[in-house]
Amino acid sequence: MTARRGVRPEGPLARGAAWLSVRDALPTALGAVLGHYATTGDLDLDAIALKSAVETTTEGIVDDLFASIEADLEAEFGEPVSFEYETKLTMPAELTLGDIYRRIRRRADSAVDPVTGEHRGPRARLPGPLGRPGDDPDEDAVDDVERAEELTALIVAALLDGDMRDARNDEEYGDFVVDRDLTDEERRRVARVAQERLREIVEERFADFPPGVREAYDRAVDLSEAHQDQDERFRELLARALDGDDAAPEAIRREYKFRDFADHHPFDESELAVPYLKTQYDRVGVIYDGMLDMYRAAGFEIGDAFEKAVVLAIVGAQVWLDDVDDYEADVAEGQLTPVTAEYVLAEDDAAAYRTVCAVAEQYFDLAREYAAAADSPLTGIAIEYIVRSGDPSVLPGHPG
Numbered sequence: 156m157t158a159r160r161g162v163r164p165e166g167p168l169a170r171g172a173a174w175l176s177v178r179d180a181l182p183t184a185l186g187a188v189l190g191h192y193a194t195t196g197d198l199d200l201d202a203i204a205l206k207s208a209v210e211t212t213t214e215g216i217v218d219d220l221f222a223s224i225e226a227d228l229e230a231e232f233g234e235p236v237s238f239e240y241e242t243k244l245t246m247p248a249e250l251t252l253g254d255i256y257r258r259i260r261r262r263a264d265s266a267v268d269p270v271t272g273e274h275r276g277p278r279a280r281l282p283g284p285l286g287r288p289g290d291d292p293d294e295d296a297v298d299d300v301e302r303a304e305e306l307t308a309l310i311v312a313a314l315l316d317g318d319m320r321d322a323r324n325d326e327e328y329g330d331f332v333v334d335r336d337l338t339d340e341e342r343r344r345v346a347r348v349a350q351e352r353l354r355e356i357v358e359e360r361f362a363d364f365p366p367g368v369r370e371a372y373d374r375a376v377d378l379s380e381a382h383q384d385q386d387e388r389f390r391e392l393l394a395r396a397l398d399g400d401d402a403a404p405e406a407i408r409r410e411y412k413f414r415d416f417a418d419h420h421p422f423d424e425s426e427l428a429v430p431y432l433k434t435q436y437d438r439v440g441v442i443y444d445g446m447l448d449m450y451r452a453a454g455f456e457i458g459d460a461f462e463k464a465v466v467l468a469i470v471g472a473q474v475w476l477d478d479v480d481d482y483e484a485d486v487a488e489g490q491l492t493p494v495t496a497e498y499v500l501a502e503d504d505a506a507a508y509r510t511v512c513a514v515a516e517q518y519f520d521l522a523r524e525y526a527a528a529a530d531s532p533l534t535g536i537a538i539e540y541i542v543r544s545g546d547p548s549v550l551p552g553h554p555g
Contacts, residue, residue, distance in 0.1 A: 160373040166514065179484070181263075203325050203532075203536075204265070205253055205256055205257060205260075205270070206253065206533055206536070208256065208270050208271055209249050209252050209253040209256065209533070210249065211250050212252065212304055213245050213248065213307065213311065213419055214254065215306065216304075216308045216311050216312075217245065217311065217315075219308075220311070220312055220315065220353065220356065221238050221239060221240070223352055223356065224238050224348065224349045224352050225237065225238045226347065226354070227349075227351075227352045228264045228333070228348055228349070231344060231348050232341075234346075236333050236334065236335065236345075237333060237334035238331075238332070238333055238345070238349065239332040239333075240315060240318075240319065240330055240331060240332065240349065241332060242315065242318055242330060243472070243476070244311075244315060244318055245311055245313045245314065246469075246472075246537060247443045247446060247465050247469055248307050248310050248311050248314065248446065250465055250531070250533055250534050250537055251307070251446070251447065251450060251457070251465065252303060252304070252307045253531075253533040254374075254457075254461055254531055254533070254534075255299075255450070255455055256270050256300065256303070257531075257533075258456065259296050259300055259303070260298050262296070263295075263296035264293050265291065265292055265296070266388045267291070267292040267293070267294040268297035269292060269293055269297045269299070269300050269378050270300055272292070277308045295526075302453065302454075303450075303455065305360075305363065306364065306368070306449065306450060306453050306455075308360070308451075309357065309360040309361065309363075309368075309452075310362070310449060312353055312356050312357050312360065312445055313372060314446070315353055316350060316353035316354050316356075317376070317379075317442070319331075319346065319349060319350035319353060320350055322346065323343075323346050323347065326343075327332060328342045328343065328345070328346050331345050331346050331349060333345055364450055364452075364453055365453060365454075367452030367453075368452045368453050370450045370452070371445050371448035371449045371451070371452050372445060372449055374445060374448075375441050375442050375444065375445020375446070375448070376442075376445070378437060378445075379437065379438070379442055381437070382403045382434070382437035382438050388410070389410075389411060389434075389491035389493060390406050390489045390490065391430045392406050392410065392411065392488055392491060393407070393489055393490070393491040393495060393496070393499065396499040397486075397499060400510055403499070404499060404500050407491070407496050407499065407500060408500065411431070411434050411491060411496060412430050412431055412434075412493075412496060412500070413428075413430065413433075414433040414434050415427075415433065416432075416433050416436075418435060420433075420480070421444060421459065421462055421463055421466065422463070426521065429517050429518070429521070430493070430514050430517070431470075431474070431493040431496075431514065432470075435470045435474070435493065436466070436470065438473070439469055439470060439473050440467075440469065440470050441465045443465055443466055443469050444466055445460065447461075447462050447465065458529055460525045460526075460528040460529035461525070461526075461529035461534070463521070463522075463525040463532055464522050464523075464525035464526040464528075464529055464531060464538075465522075465534065467518050467519075467521045467522035467525065468517055468518070468519070468522040468526075468534065468537060468538050468541060469537075471515050471518030471519045471522060471541065472541045474492075474493050474494065474511070474514060474515050474518065475515040475518075475519075475541060475542070475545040475547075476541065476544060476545055478492040478493055478494040478495075478548055479494055479511065479545060479546065479549065479550060480546070480549065482494050482495065482498075482549065482550055483549075486498075493511070493514060494511050494550070495508075497510045497511050497514070498551065503552070504550075504551040504552030505552040505554070506552070507550075507551070507552055508547065508550050508551065508552030508553055508554075509551065509552075511547065512547060515545070519538055519541070519542055522534070522538050523535060523538055526538060
């Protein structure tokens with residue numbers, strides 16, 4: 156990807172961070188932190204520490220969900236079964252929880268960190284009694300942290316449930332991972348048990364929150380399913396284009412690449428010309444918009460800039476990670492995506508490759524701008540992580 160917009164910080168530290176961030180031997184997560192600093196000059200150590208707290212919380216949530224699934228699988232198969240489900244779905248929930256943690260921390264009226272329960276501030280670094288202030292925790296802040304974590308547990312379960320349900324509908328069971336060899340029939344049973352258990356958990360937890368939380372979730376699901384209803388039309392357009400129908404590429408541009416918004420969306424006029432925004436918002440973005448509305452309905456403040464940063468980053472990730480990686484499989488299965496679309500719209504493979512990279516970069520550039528406007532360094536780091544996790548070399552037309 157090419158140079159990012161904006162003014163880069165100057166000085167040896169920034170230049171060194173930029174050089175290190177692109178070294179192949181550097182772990183992706185560390186490269187993301189350094190890349191964020193090299194781009195923005197923002198090296199917020201508190202935010203980096205908060206990232207660990209967020210990951211610990213969400214990993215615990217997922218572990219609890221999988222333990223519940225494993226109990227049902229043991230009942231189903233008559234013996235212990237270890238279960239995992241491979242997904243990137245939890246990242247937006249982690250970013251949102253981190254943003255909420257950050258806000259709660261800032262307004263907490265105590266030397267006790269409401270997120271970790273540890274003392275903070277200069278005295279916390281002193282030895283002995285001097286390093287243990289006698290402040291009581293800010294109970295309101297602690298309660299807010301607990302509510303945020305309970306809602307995040309519901310949202311993570313709902314995201315996993317929806318993804319598993321889609322996998323079952325498509326009969327794609329590769330992400331359901333157990334510690335034993337399975338027949339096709341057994342793999343279907345594992346998927347059924349796992350998804351049905353998550354559905355039960357989600358329904359039970361909705362009762363603990365205001366009705367608006369459920370309404371936001373249902374609205375997002377309805378919009379997402381409406382996009383799925385258009386899938387056959389999009390497959391038809393791709394098939395026609397691959398068969399040489401001269402009218403198909405223009406239909407793809409009109410109906411898929413530059414489709415108009417006719418309903419609610421969070422974007423302003425200047426952003427509506429971004430390629431594939433409408434179809435990809437309906438495909439994945441609306442789910443995370445709905446997730447953020449669930450937090451709002453529960454009483455948490457979610458800013459517009461943060462909302463856009465998350466939604467644009469996730470749409471960019473869908474293109475840059477999933478659609479790029481799945482290009483050959485999507486062509487074989489007749490699936491229209493921004494990547495398969497460009498390979499029938501462009502004049503040759505090299506032009507298609509350049510356009511795919513440019514489209515992804517548009518999403519990431521906008522996401523970076525909104526992450527900065529939202530004062531969300533965790534989101535900025537996540538964007539750099541997504542960018543560094545992509546492998547466009549798998550695409551036809553790659554210059555290497």
